[in-house]
Amino acid sequence: MRILYIHQYFKTPQEGGAIRSWHLANALADDAHEVLVISSHNKKSGLRHFGNVKVHYVKVAYDNSFSYGKRIRAFVSFSYKALRIIMSEKRPDLLFATSTPLTVGILALVIKKLKGIPYIFEVRDLWPLVPEEMGIFKNKSIIKTAYFFEKKIYKNADRIIALSPPIETYISTRINDKKKVVCIPNFSDCEYFVPHKNTYSDKYPLVNGKFVIGYFGAAGKANDLLRLAEAAAYFKNAGIRKVVFLVISSGAELFEIQRYAFGHDLDNIIFSDFQDKEKIREALSLCDASYVSYADFPSLWTGSPNKFFDGIASGKLIILNFEGWIKAIVEEYDCGIYYDRNKPEQLWEKLEPFLNNSGLLEKAQVNSRRLALEKFSKKDLVAKFLTLFK
Structure with missing residues (x-):
């Protein structure tokens, strides 16, 4: 089958970030499908080959630090340029479009109407619910139009992949069709990430001999990473010197978080630039715990954050x-802790037993790896994904 894979932010392992599409595109190619990915790039355009996967890049500037208006312009620009390429390409048998943004789904819908090509739509985040709830979309006409297209995209898709159970439930209810929607969450690469603890680092000497909490991901409004900095401030003021935070991040809110840390003279946070997957694996090996953060908007909590799946794969x-x-599945497997974002003292109350009892920590970490293997193994979820293309 000839598959046209539309993902505006397709990343390779060398680039870092979310590489779900890298794994899925390669799995399709390994399963004897012909795969062409249409994606964007800040600096270049043209065709590149990654093994059996071809990627056609269109030049569209984008950065997590962009304003929301500038992001919307980037979404529209990509859709327009991608449509021109797709219309000139050899006709595929199937489109596979992964969001966000929602404009990728609109692109798939337009191509289906123009050329009669069926599509599978993958939903990573609930748009427009998320930007509406966060106050990004305020104009009632824009919100109404976005919900119109959302439903139309769902209705016209051959199948829909939801990245979490609550997203699956939301879409099934929205279109009154449970059979069309399948849940395939982000996965844990349990072969690449393995439980391992390095106790010494030349690169990050402040972690040596400490209990290390790592955060590796974006620093945008949705991530509310200031809460981590506030926890670090509480720890410092309370004289808790045995815990440090390692933050490898980029995004619109990062400067404010760093300014808060420097303004409070927090010597228990280490900041580092965003890195590729290999460097993230090395950094995870220094950590005892993995911090996963979302802002206080319930629609965000339906997401499937990569940092969680890398963290549990690493035990x-x-x-x-x-x-x-x-939160529910972490509690079911007894592999972590939840604390009220507004009460950093609660984080210490729940964390302290793990520092005082190495057996308790080891048990939670073993459970974390077990969760990755039993529920989110890349091997199992990729196999489930491939059945949709038979």
Whole structure:
């Protein structure tokens, strides 16, 4: 089958970030499908080959630090340029479009109407619910139009992949069709990430001999990473010197978080630039716990954050500051802690037993790895994904 894979933010392992599409595109190619990915790039355009996967890049500037208006312009620009390429390409048998943004789904819908090509739509975040709830979309006409297209995209898709159980439930209810929707969450690469603890680092000497909490991901409004800095401030003021935070991040809010840390003279936070997957694996090996954060908007809690799946694959204690399906499964497997984002003292109350009892920490970390293997193994979820293309 010839498959046209539309993902505006397709990343390779060398680039770092979310590489779900890298794994899925390669799995399709390994399963004897012909795969062409259409994606964007800040600096270049043109065709590149990654093994059996071809990627056609269109030049569209984008950065997590962009304003929301500038992001919308980037979404529209990508859709327009991608449509021109797709219309000139050899006709595929199937489109596979992964969001966000929602404009990728509109692109798939337009191509289906123009050329009669069926599509599978993958939903990573609930748009427009998330930007509406966060106050990003305020104009009632824009919100109404976005919900119109959302439903139309769902209705016209051959199948829909939801990245979490609550997203699956939301879409099934929205279109009154449970059979069309399948849940395939983000996965844990349990072969690449393995439980391992390095106790010494030349690169990050402040972690040596400490209990290390790692955060590796974006620093945008949705992530509310200031809560981590506030926890670090509480720890310092309370004289808790045995815990440090390692933050490898980029995004619109990062400067404010760093300014808060420097303004409070926090010597228990280490900041480092965003890195590729190999460097993230090395950094995770220094950590005892993995911090996963979302802002206080319930629609965000339906997400499927990569940092969580990398953390459990690496056998780390999971620290959450939000509720939802991930909190429920962490509690089911007894592999982490949840604390009220507004009460950093609560984080210490729940964390302290793990520092005082190495057996308790080890048990939680073993459970974390077990969760990755039993529920989110890349091997199992990719196999489930491939059945949709038979």
